[in-house]
Amino acid sequence: MNASNSAEQRRDQAPQEVPRSTVTLVVNGTQHTLTLDNRTTLLDTLREHLALTGSKKGCEHGQCGACTVSVNGERINACLTLAVMHEGDEITTIEGLGTVDHLDPMQQAFVDNDAFQCGYCTTGQICSANAVLQEIAANIPSHVTADLTAPIEITDAEIRERMSGNLCRCGAYANILKAIPQVAKERA
Amino acid sequence: MINHGGTEMGQGLHTKICQVVARELGLDLDSVRISATRTDKVPNTSPTAASSGADLNGMAARDAASKLRERLFEFAAGHFEGGLDREGMRLEHGMLIAGIGESERRIPWGELVQTAYLNRVSLSEKGFYATPLIHYNRAKGQGRPFYYYAFGAAVAEVSLDTLSGEYLVDRVDVLHDVGNSLNPAIDIGQVEGGFIQGMGWLTSEELKWNAKGVLVSDGPATYKTPTYGDLPKVFNVDLLEGHPNSMASLYRSKAVGEPPFMLGMCVWSALRDALASLADYRVSPHLDTPATPERVMLAANAIRNKAL
Ligand code: FES
Ligand code: FES
Numbered sequence A: 001m002n003a004s005n006s007a008e009q010r011r012d013q014a015p016q017e018v019p020r021s022t023v024t025l026v027v028n029g030t031q032h033t034l035t036l037d038n039r040t041t042l043l044d045t046l047r048e049h050l051a052l053t054g055s056k057k058g059c060e061h062g063q064c065g066a067c068t069v070s071v072n073g074e075r076i077n078a079c080l081t082l083a084v085m086h087e088g089d090e091i092t093t094i095e096g097l098g099t100v101d102h103l104d105p106m107q108q109a110f111v112d113n114d115a116f117q118c119g120y121c122t123t124g125q126i127c128s129a130n131a132v133l134q135e136i137a138a139n140i141p142s143h144v145t146a147d148l149t150a151p152i153e154i155t156d157a158e159i160r161e162r163m164s165g166n167l168c169r170c171g172a173y174a175n176i177l178k179a180i181p182q183v184a185k186e187r188a
Numbered sequence B: 001m002i003n004h005g006g007t008e009m010g011q012g013l014h015t016k017i018c019q020v021v022a023r024e025l026g027l028d029l030d031s032v033r034i035s036a037t038r039t040d041k042v043p044n045t046s047p048t049a050a051s052s053g054a055d056l057n058g059m060a061a062r063d064a065a066s067k068l069r070e071r072l073f074e075f076a077a078g079h080f081e082g083g084l085d086r087e088g089m090r091l092e093h094g095m096l097i098a099g100i101g102e103s104e105r106r107i108p109w110g111e112l113v114q115t116a117y118l119n120r121v122s123l124s125e126k127g128f129y130a131t132p133l134i135h136y137n138r139a140k141g142q143g144r145p146f147y148y149y150a151f152g153a154a155v156a157e158v159s160l161d162t163l164s165g166e167y168l169v170d171r172v173d174v175l176h177d178v179g180n181s182l183n184p185a186i187d188i189g190q191v192e193g194g195f196i197q198g199m200g201w202l203t204s205e206e207l208k209w210n211a212k213g214v215l216v217s218d219g220p221a222t223y224k225t226p227t228y229g230d231l232p233k234v235f236n237v238d239l240l241e242g243h244p245n246s247m248a249s250l251y252r253s254k255a256v257g258e259p260p261f262m263l264g265m266c267v268w269s270a271l272r273d274a275l276a277s278l279a280d281y282r283v284s285p286h287l288d289t290p291a292t293p294e295r296v297m298l299a300a301n302a303i304r305n306k307a308l
Helices: A003-013 A042-049 A105-112 A122-137 A156-163 A173-187 B013-025 B053-079 B109-118 B184-203 B259-279 B293-307
Strands: A020-027 A030-037 A068-071 A074-077 A090-092 B090-092 B095-098 B105-108 B135-137 B142-144 B152-160 B167-176 B234-239
Touching (some): A068 A122, A105 A173, A122 A156, A122 A173, B013 B053, B053 B109, B152 B259, B259 B293
Parallel strands (some): B167 B234
Antiparallel strands (some): A068 A074, B090 B095, B135 B142, B152 B167
16 A cells, blocks of 8 residues: 555545635625625525525425526526526516515516415516517517517416426415506506 | 414415404504414414304404403493493594483594503403314214305306317306405405315316325425416306395404315316317216316227217
8 A cells, every 4th residue: 555545544534625606696685795605596695695595495496487597588397597697697586676665567467366375486476577578579589479570478378388397386476467458558 | 463273374364354353343454453463372272274264363353352341331430530331332443432411422442552551450361162063973973063154056068179178268257155255356366275275176186196106296396286377267156245144243244265166066066067068068078187188188089889
């Protein structure tokens, strides 16, 4: 047994250093610089490191939409992206949309239409719903868009298709589908 | 402030309990609050299950509130100057009202309870409720396990693609019986959600195990709960009106959590009916649940092969 071999053995036994990186995120208008384990998802960063627990963890693999937030104006499943990939990005969570006294129009529409029951999916639904209206306004087609050359209309089919990534186990879909066009109408 | 033994899980139980107490004490809903359900306040709670949350806890809250009301009436009758007429005394619109016409006296709620407190009257009360009449003899398999029944009817229209087995629920109409609704908005939400869950149970929510007995449909990617596209294109839900519970339940209401779940069966039945149409309604199609598109396609093939 030679010396180099035992050095190798020692290195294998040493506790592995977890790679960490420093990242700066702009969350709801406030800049945060954090040093994180590289594997930390954006969702865990928001919830565990910034105490913004409005975004929920339903499945942690991009299937339920409960963790939907906006990154630079586009919706994203925060459980499927690592925080360190978002240097300098602007992130808006439900906490940045409105407050109890000044609800965002979409939040107000959800209240008006009784569009939730347990509320677990609701923050994701609201963040997604706002993004859906923006995407339609920006003429981004979906799977059900029939005419790619005409301006896209806000139809029930368009909303259903675009919201299909947000599950609601309480089955509050019918009222959510009333809330979203209400906001569209107010904006028109 | 109320503390009851039920768990709020989005079904609106807290709201219903607040409504009960507000009604019994003649207060605005805004002046009634709930504190978190904890067994150090209400020990030995019954589980919030079997759709009994409002039935049990609502009745217990009502019991407590009415005892409190009677105590305040007794106190008010003897305390206030000139004496208040105990008979016909009532709590309405945040006031204690006694007497009628000329001799009517009104005392605001705040003043009433403050005066009662200063006169060393207890302002807290505990209530209890046990569902009457129910009994069951396991050995004989006889008895009355339920105090009352809730009824509902649902009709579904589906269209299906017999080549791929894919289908759409075009329309569903539901009429559900909640007796005198405690809160129609909450109850309709419960009926809609119950229906959707029942439909998922019988159509898309498939538990699959591999040869080793490991559940492989173990997340939303593989275990499909209904989503927006599965919501019937036309979905009408109404509560049966004018039929109070014939038993003396909470304000003659009925439980609403799980009963509408069963209405989801109409989607499965409609799928079978659509399949039967392949053989001019002369067969009773074999369609296991959950009726996934795969099973619908296999059922369609079986009917077609038989017909050949
Ligand atoms: S938690 Fe992110 S999609 Fe479910
Ligand atoms: S409101 Fe409960 S999951 Fe959507």
